[in-house]
Amino acid sequence: MTRKSICQGTMLTRGLKRKCSEDEAPAGPLQRQSLLDMSLAKLQLCHMLAEPNLCRSVLIANTVRQIQEEMTQDGSWSLPGPQTAGRLPRDHLVSTEVLCRSAWAGPAPAPDPADLASALQAVPATQVPRAVPGGPWDRAVPGESQGGFPRSLDQVFGTLESHGPGAVEELLSDVGGSYCDLDAVLTGVVGGAKSGPEGLETFASVAAPPRGTSCKADLGELDHVVEILVET
Amino acid sequence: MVLQPAERHRGDWSHRRLGPWCSPTGSPAPLSCETGCGEGTWILVCRLLVPTQVSLLSMEEDIDTRKINNSFLRDHSYATEADIISTVEFNHTGELLATGDKGGRVVIFQREQESKNQVHRRGEYNVYSTFQSHEPEFDYLKSLEIEEKINKIRWLPQQNAAYFLLSTNDKTVKLWKVSERDKRPEGYNLKDEEGRLRDPATITTLRVPVLRPMDLMVEATPRRVFANAHTYHINSISVNSDYETYMSADDLRINLWNFEITNQSFNIVDIKPANMEELTEVITAAEFHPHHCNTFVYSSSKGTIRLCDMRASALCDRHTKFFEEPEDPSNRSFFSEIISSISDVKFSHSGRCIMTRDYLTVKVWDLNMENRPVETYQVHDYLRSKLCSLYENDCIFDKFECVWNGSDSVIMTGSYNNFFRMFDRNTKRDVTLEASRENSKPRAILKPRKVCVGGKRRKDEISVDSLDFSKKILHTAWHPSENIIAVAATNNLYIFQDKVN
Numbered sequence: 001m002t003r004k005s006i007c008q009g010t011m012l013t014r015g016l017k018r019k020c021s022e023d024e025a026p027a028g029p030l031q032r033q034s035l036l037d038m039s040l041a042k043l044q045l046c047h048m049l050a051e052p053n054l055c056r057s058v059l060i061a062n063t064v065r066q067i068q069e070e071m072t073q074d075g076s077w078s079l080p081g082p083q084t085a086g087r088l089p090r091d092h093l094v095s096t097e098v099l100c101r102s103a104w105a106g107p108a109p110a111p112d113p114a115d116l117a118s119a120l121q122a123v124p125a126t127q128v129p130r131a132v133p134g135g136p137w138d139r140a141v142p143g144e145s146q147g148g149f150p151r152s153l154d155q156v157f158g159t160l161e162s163h164g165p166g167a168v169e170e171l172l173s174d175v176g177g178s179y180c181d182l183d184a185v186l187t188g189v190v191g192g193a194k195s196g197p198e199g200l201e202t203f204a205s206v207a208a209p210p211r212g213t214s215c216k217a218d219l220g221e222l223d224h225v226v227e228i229l230v231e232t
Numbered sequence: 233m234v235l236q237p238a239e240r241h242r243g244d245w246s247h248r249r250l251g252p253w254c255s256p257t258g259s260p261a262p263l264s265c266e267t268g269c270g271e272g273t274w275i276l277v278c279r280l281l282v283p284t285q286v287s288l289l290s291m292e293e294d295i296d297t298r299k300i301n302n303s304f305l306r307d308h309s310y311a312t313e314a315d316i317i318s319t320v321e322f323n324h325t326g327e328l329l330a331t332g333d334k335g336g337r338v339v340i341f342q343r344e345q346e347s348k349n350q351v352h353r354r355g356e357y358n359v360y361s362t363f364q365s366h367e368p369e370f371d372y373l374k375s376l377e378i379e380e381k382i383n384k385i386r387w388l389p390q391q392n393a394a395y396f397l398l399s400t401n402d403k404t405v406k407l408w409k410v411s412e413r414d415k416r417p418e419g420y421n422l423k424d425e426e427g428r429l430r431d432p433a434t435i436t437t438l439r440v441p442v443l444r445p446m447d448l449m450v451e452a453t454p455r456r457v458f459a460n461a462h463t464y465h466i467n468s469i470s471v472n473s474d475y476e477t478y479m480s481a482d483d484l485r486i487n488l489w490n491f492e493i494t495n496q497s498f499n500i501v502d503i504k505p506a507n508m509e510e511l512t513e514v515i516t517a518a519e520f521h522p523h524h525c526n527t528f529v530y531s532s533s534k535g536t537i538r539l540c541d542m543r544a545s546a547l548c549d550r551h552t553k554f555f556e557e558p559e560d561p562s563n564r565s566f567f568s569e570i571i572s573s574i575s576d577v578k579f580s581h582s583g584r585c586i587m588t589r590d591y592l593t594v595k596v597w598d599l600n601m602e603n604r605p606v607e608t609y610q611v612h613d614y615l616r617s618k619l620c621s622l623y624e625n626d627c628i629f630d631k632f633e634c635v636w637n638g639s640d641s642v643i644m645t646g647s648y649n650n651f652f653r654m655f656d657r658n659t660k661r662d663v664t665l666e667a668s669r670e671n672s673k674p675r676a677i678l679k680p681r682k683v684c685v686g687g688k689r690r691k692d693e694i695s696v697d698s699l700d701f702s703k704k705i706l707h708t709a710w711h712p713s714e715n716i717i718a719v720a721a722t723n724n725l726y727i728f729q730d731k732v733n
Contacts, residue, residue: 031620032566035566035620035623038623038624042626051376051377051378051379051402051465053465053629054464054465054483054484054514055483055514055516055533055573055629056626056629058511058512058513058514058533059533059569059570059573059629061512062512062569063566063567063569063570066566066569067566
């Protein structure tokens, strides 16, 4: 029996008492929060597997989005800046890419040729805030920049330097992504690149678009998510 | 619901009117017909263990006891993960039963022939052939291992003495030919009996080699390898009724292949969004219509089914029919979407209905009614209040399969605690049975099981909290014309038969 299956056999009673002691129908804010934590942890766990299950990742990401939507509507989240009603929920929701970024296992994109083209142009990052300094998001969001492509690479290297060799491994393994399109792969995004100077060079030679440019999360949300990740 | 006679088509069962509980000879067994899914009608025929690897045999095991051809293998407590059965499929006559496992192996069982001396042994399945279908691979481009686990096996209808099947892992589909050899040529001129080359100078006479009988040998050879067509994980394969093409479906795309051509396939469905950030739905299963070679269905993680007609356009991104049940607002929760995700879709043998399995229910849809299913069966509704825990331990993502019986009157699917459920569509009765080692005596009658949902637990009932969620029946198969079922429980294959008086 695998460890996982043993855990599945016995975990039910534990989980039952700890988190879901009542019917899950009325989900109070506390339960909602713990569900969100659990979901983000699951997405993070994805990248430990060889090639994670896309269906599972998509379902978890959808669940997270659903929770966030409800939390937004409830006003549980503080949202800075001018709010325009109606437009609000979608824009301030964490996109699937951001959700899966730390895992880089879910529907997160490896750069498609189309993405590369658009990334090389100056991308107006109106919705994109400055990258949160420190914390895991820095590593995961190297490309958040106000400018175009070259700036993001500088940020990448800056980030890498500050975090040491371990971060390089992780970041570069992120680049490969489990679900690169073959075309994207062939354009030079190297999967699972090894650490060390050659790794960095390979990365530099690749026109990887700043991953954060399409992220629509706002600062409040990122803070919130950072908190969760740091805690877990 | 009144059953119409099955349409005539190529299968060999269609011309027989089968009641729900017919004995193998075709005449209704009196007791079974009356009770339908009632108690005491299913007996264990045999329990088979997928042969484990040789290295394990040396661990204080007596090798002589591992007679693989013996139907009742000794309980082996060293089952490895590689032995976990991942797919089960009868061939079109039911004579052969194929299983695939996580280790990439395919084991084919053959039904024991009826003999006058041993009438009671009929219905037992013995190992016919074992071969390594897929090996673990390493994708160097992405630095990822490709699992060798067999996701699906599909048989081709038999057209000559050999048997053909398709087996697939996450990335590659293979066509295997399984053939028997019971004669070998003897009397070569240039070789002696041991196979050593003879000096031509010593040959003074010529003879014609003759075929002499030999011990039956079953050999499996890979005839085609269909590779490099799927970026994402293959979840389904389906042989078309034209027997010339088949489809393979992964999370985002479906490809159409010709059996003869391995370096090309047609992409017929592509739901990959231009921007992967927008991905919210994946393909979970797909199947061709049993008679109309232009029609197929695919299911999604959002609980929808799309029926497509390949005549409409080359890329079938626009469905012909769209099946979706409106959500029940009273049952809405954060897990609603996850539990609505369809894990399996199967056409009925008649081709008029489709059956879908989501986490808690099995639904039967009429092809002519898109807005809701005609029948819904609760598999284990007592889990509805435990969804949070099941989400935590990942059980909520388990993909259960579902199957029709030969006459489309009974449907079967698995559950936890090694339970599996059958639903009789005519009588509306259902039964829960267990595939367990305790019931492993030959011809033991299966006792119906019951889960206690609350309140006082009766003597034979089991409470929800005592269910073992690591023991799940994901894969089952039903003989195409008889009431014989195969149930896979981890590394065990159980074969049950309807009791015939």
